[in-house]
Each structure stands twice: as structure tokens, then as C-alpha cells.
Amino acid sequence: MINKQVGDLAAAMLGIQSGAALMISGFGNAGIPANLVRALAPMDLTGLTLIINAIRRLDDCDAALFNEQRISHVITTAFRGPGAMPANFEAQWQRGDVTLEIVPQGTFAERIRAGGAGIPAFFTPTAAGTTLAEGREQRLFGGRMCVLEEALKADFALLRAQKADRFGNLFFRGTQANFGTAMAAAAEITVVEVDEISATPLPPEQIHLPGIYVDRVLQAPRLD
Amino acid sequence: MINKQVGDLAAAMLGIQSGAALMISGFGNAGIPANLVRALAPMDLTGLTLIINAIRRLDDCDAALFNEQRISHVITTAFRGPGAMPANFEAQWQRGDVTLEIVPQGTFAERIRAGGAGIPAFFTPTAAGTTLAEGREQRLFGGRMCVLEEALKADFALLRAQKADRFGNLFFRGTQANFGTAMAAAAEITVVEVDEISATPLPPEQIHLPGIYVDRVLQAPRLD
Amino acid sequence: MAKPLNRDQMAWRAAQDLPDGAYVNLGLGMPVLAASHAPVDRDIFFQSENGILGVGALPEPGQGDRELVDAGSRVVTLRDGASIFDSAASFAMIRGGHLDITILGAFQVAANGDLANWDALMADKGPLIGGAMDLAVGARAVYVIMRHQNKDATPRLVDVCTYPLTAVGVVKRIYTDLAVLDIDARGFVAREIIPGLDRADLAAATGAPLTFAADCRDLTAPKFDDGD
């Protein structure tokens, strides 16, 4: 019998190892898997790659990840925090402890979607003719210059949703879904924290992400 | 004020001209825009390109389209009908009156999705190493041979849904959506026939396709 | 005398290899019969390429929702935990490697796993390709159900496919009316053979070198009356 519910954070995070690539969903304060993220720092990992829309959200969520220098590479659309002082991760980037790949947000979303959809690469007009396209393959389609972009995949995806059932089907509230649906399909193992695990199957019309993309669901309260 | 409801078939079909490329949704008997399709034959058009998953569904729906030789090109995943006698369109293909592009169904869906998503081309492993890939650009990604496929777009998309509101938001019942969501985004003008036009806005959690992709909705009973 | 399996028996045998918790796509024809033969104590999700994960039983005749159909255009129901989505999402699921198993029909399978199942080179017939090419490259394991030979006794397990390929080197296992075979570095490897059939006769019915697994055993199935 399929039952994707896990009982605690240890079971949720099982198998994440040093050197792993992690996708972390969330936009603004919506859909942030804060319980899972905060479980990372104590795991004594090094050399992590993070694939995350806005890295400063992570700094807000658990700066210990950076304090303990667990992260070596970041793929993101927004590396800079607001304010005059660099955020913790930013100082590490300046010292060269963290390397960085900056990606336009739509290309970021589409590369992750491609990773889950079996599309290894695609052309997009985004960033054509800019410094981000330098040294990359560009080609005209219909008179428009486009850049070749490759899919993103990961070992684990961490996300937050409102509801799950034992099959791993997910219902997102508000704008919780954001990068989560694409990340769940692009990662080998997808771990989801939810407000509620429904005792009955979610009705099909409530399912935003089919359970086939979800490996573990953990009930955990929303953290601020 | 946005109001995408149209009052009759003539308004729904307005602007479809000879030489137009039409996407027609439907899989099996689900989501077939039969009212709209049957309105095509009497319009005195020629040189139409049809982008449709299974061309024999159209033959079932309104063979007059083929009788009157309105169609000159078909992009499809299934051209053959069952049974010993060739269907009407098949005879025309044999005579060379209709030309044909045959596409694997997943590539068909993804090319249409790409057309609506601003992705001009993508690589896919589907059909690599087969006769369908002959003469096409192939490239290895991660040790796997892939074929370059270009986006499909159209002048009009015709689909059927269960419910719409004045904003053009759509709710699909059962497996009605199939190619419709992708086609609506890939066509310049999207026309939808529905069982019901809701007097109040569809609630966000019921919307399968945002109204931005829909230009006209017509209330019309499901035809067999 | 050795009695070949009928259609339902072949489908039944394939269905026994679907593990608990599996996500499975079944092709039209014999493969889709496997759904009704899956062990009832296993929690299996059947995917339909037109946008269902979790196809349920067929409804009573005249019942069911005519806007809810499977890849064979049959009106179907949904099982507990099922979800519905559009074709682009369905093939993202298929192509993206999320299905554990697909079972397909075939005209020919080659000893290197090449699959030919979409174009039998019928004169004057338009092509029909459907979702087979995507399933064949996308599923984690590709199994085939087909008769071991054509009606004229020419082999369907071959050295090199003569029909146009669906995909290159993808087939892992074949269920025929005579045997269950795996494909590995040795080529075709018989794992099960119907009782009473000589190994030499199976090899003769196979169009490429045939190895027998060390533990090759009898292929048996319950009786099904499928009018075959």
C-alpha cells in the first residue's frame, strides 16, 4: 500500500548527503519549507548545491546554513539582499567560498520544468544579446535571437503545501506552489511539509501536483 | 468591461479565413468542440491546416470538411482510421490532396505547449534514432541522443470545456482538457464551446485555464 | 502438446510483475488487459496518456462520464487518489521518467532492445503513431506483450528490426504466448517457457540467438476464456 507520510524530520531528510543538489521552493513568504530547511544545518553536510529562486529567503529562514559553510554553489535568480550590509551568504560569495550561477527567473522556472519533463534543453529569447548569453549557443528562430538553456535537475526537492494525502497528492494554498510543482518533478526525491495530511484521498479537482512526483510528506506547522 | 461570451456560432467563428492554421482539441470523445467543427464546412474555406491529435475524430465529427476538400495539410499523431476501408481523409491523402506531418503524441503536445510558452524549439529524446528523425538535427545530452523540435502555433484554437465565466476562465470536466490548455495558449484566437457560462466568476481553485488564453466562449450543448 | 498462452493469459503473466506502489502505463490491445489481472493486494496506479493517473475500473455499461475517457477512448472511472491533467502535463510525466513501467504491444523487438510497434508498412495506410515513442523512451522499464511469431511463423523477436523503429534499445522484457524473455548483454534470455515446448523449438521460433536463464522455469497462467 502506498503511504508517503513520514513521522518526523529525520525520516523526511533521510539520505541527503554532502555534495547533494537541493531544490528549495518558495517565493516571498509563500510555500517556504522552513521546517525542512532548518533541519539541514545540523546534518553536518558540506558541498551542497542549492537551486533556489531568492537566496536571501534562505538566509532569513536559517542563516546557520551559511554560518557553517555547508553551501558551495548556488543557482538562483536573486543573490543580493536589500540593505547596505551584505547578507551572510554575500560575504561568502565575495570571499569565493560560494560560487554562483545567476539565471533569469523565467528561464530558472523553465529549466526546472524541463528537468522534470524529460526535455534536456530548449531555446528561449530571454537573455539573448545580454552578458548572460556570452559564450553560449545562440540561434535565430523566426528572426528572433534565442539562447540554448539546459534542464536543471536535483537530488532532492523541498517544498511546502497546504494539504497532502497518503498518495502524495498535493493541494497548494494561495501562491504556495510557485517553483514547487516543477521542482518536485525535477528531483529524484521530493519531500513536502504540509499543514494537513488528509485521511481521505484528495478529490482530483483539488490536486495541484499528482502524488507520483512526491516521495515523502511530513505534517509540520508553518514557521514564520 | 471584459466579456468574452459570444451569442452565436457566426460570432464564434468570425475571422477564420482560407489558409488558416487551426488547432482542434479533443481526445477520444472528450473535449471535442463538435459545434465549432461543424460550423467550419459551410464557411467556404480552402487550404486549411489542421493541428489535431487524431484526424479520424474529425472525420467522425464532420466528414463534410473532407468531402469539400477544405483541408490541405494535417499535423497529427494518428492519421489512420480503423477498419478496412480508408476513411475519407485517407483517400485524399493517397491522392495527394492532403499533405501530412506525423508527430509522436508527446512531442505534439510539447510543441504546442512550447508555442504558447514562447519557447521556439527544444530537444527531446522521443523519436531519436527513428525514421522520424532522419534529416533532422540530433544532439547528445547526457549520453542520450535527442531531436530538435520546433514550436507549433496556429491562427485559431477550437476547444470544448464544461464551464466558463465572462473573463474566459475555463473549467474542464473529466479528461476534456487534453490538448486544449496548450492549444489555447499557442493560438492567436481561442474559441471555446461550453456547457455552461457561469454568471459569477469561477473560483480560482476551479480554473484550469486562465481567461487570458481565451478570446470567445459560446454556450452550446455537447454534440455526440 | 504445448499450449500457447491466450491473450488474457499473456496479460495476466505480465501483470504479476507489476510491483506494489508502481506507476504504470499500458498500451492499447493486450497490454491494457493487464490492468484487470493485477494482483488485488497491490496498490498500482495506471496512467492514461490523455491525462489520468489512477484509472479505475470500467463503469457499468451506460454508466460513467463520457467526458472521462482513457487512452483507448473508453469511458472509465477513477480510483482513490487519482488525478487528472492535460496532455502536455501527461507527456511531461511520461517523458520525464516518472513512470516505473510501460507495457506496450509490438510488431518486432530486436535482441538489442530496439522496439518496432508503430508502422507495419501497410501499403496505402496513413501512419498512426500516438504516444508509443514517448512511452518507449520515457518509462523506466519498457515491457512488451506480443505473440512470439507472426501468423506465417516468421519471428517477431529478431536480430534487427525490419519495421521502422519506435525507439532504440529500450525493451527490457517480453511476454509472449510461448515464453517470458529478458533482454540483456547476451540478447534474448528465456526466463520462462510454456510446459511441453522444447527449448530447441523456442529457439527456432526466435529470430535471434536465444540464451536460457540458469533458472528458466515453466510459464503457467490460470485459464481465461477470452475467445482467442
Next chain:
Amino acid sequence: MAKPLNRDQMAWRAAQDLPDGAYVNLGLGMPVLAASHAPVDRDIFFQSENGILGVGALPEPGQGDRELVDAGSRVVTLRDGASIFDSAASFAMIRGGHLDITILGAFQVAANGDLANWDALMADKGPLIGGAMDLAVGARAVYVIMRHQNKDATPRLVDVCTYPLTAVGVVKRIYTDLAVLDIDARGFVAREIIPGLDRADLAAATGAPLTFAADCRDLTAPKFDDGD
């Protein structure tokens, strides 16, 4: 003496050009102010790149759903007819050319429509790119709201952008504190200019040749007290 528009006035002016029925994405900063200045008799859908079509008013402080936020991470509400989707779908909408208008902030706009709005080459600051590149290539019309000059009086309307580009040749219209300008084959074309400002002074404040439309008129806006 000519009084430059303040932030709200610039946003108000831009908002007057949003037609009834338009689908519009507003960038962070001044552009997003345009939403509250849109004429109330027009039915306009504001898109938020994180997955909303139909952003409504801001909720009362302390109200609203904290899991429903806009691209600026503000808790928002939904308007009638709004829909919600994920980021991949949102950028498919953006990149696919479905939005009628995007209004963005900018550091520089060149006379050929080149846009620079993501990297001001600040030393020791990590990059922040967000969705601007996708919006700039995807929307049917790209409008910019920005001050006409930097604080040191260097121009932001330039011959060639010196900051890294966001997109090539995309900007169609610019709303500044001094003027409304279109970009066409002639380069910058002033359509409106604030009362009391000499045309020669506007040209001097512009870092590329400036043409005046035959019907160039006064740029006026209601008073808004934005503390600017």
C-alpha cells in the same frame, strides 16, 4: 519654474495608458504604484510573476492570507475572475507573449529601445535579476517608468546603455518625471513635457538626440503627496 512629477504622478500617468481589458505586469518600485492609479472604470488584470493573474487590492493591515503574495512579497487579495498558477506556468504566460503590457523600472534606456534595469555594476554586490529579462522579451509592449536623469544629472535616456542589458530593443514608451517619450525609428520622441520646461532643457537632459512629436503637449498629473 517647471516642477518634475513625483513618484505617484509618474505612476498615475503611466496608468492612464492601460486600456480596458488589458493584462498587465508591473515591476517592483514605481511601476507597481500604477495599479492603484488605474482608472476605476477599466477592467484590468494585473499579473504577478509568482503566479497570479488578477491581483486585487492590498488587504487591511494584519488581514489577508500570508500564503498569497505578489512579486514584491506583499500579502495581496484576488480580484473577481483571478486565477492562480505556478511559476513555470506564469513565465510561460509572460514569455509566450500573452501580456499586453509590462511596466518596468530602469537604470538606462537607449534610443534603440535597449533596456538596462538589472545590474547597476555595484561593487561587491551579488547580482539580482528576477523576472525582468523574461518580462522584457515577453510582453507585447514594454513601458518604462524612471527618472529622466540620475541624481548627478547624468542622463538615463542614452545613445548606448553602459550598464548590462536586460533586453535588446524592447522599450516602446518611457514615463519620466519630465516627459512622456516614445521610441520609434527616429529614436526618442517626446510626446508630453511638463509645463514650464524648455524643450532645449529637456533635450539637454536627454543623452541621445530628441525629437518632439508634432502634437507634443503638456504633461500634467493630479497632486499626490508621496513624500518624495
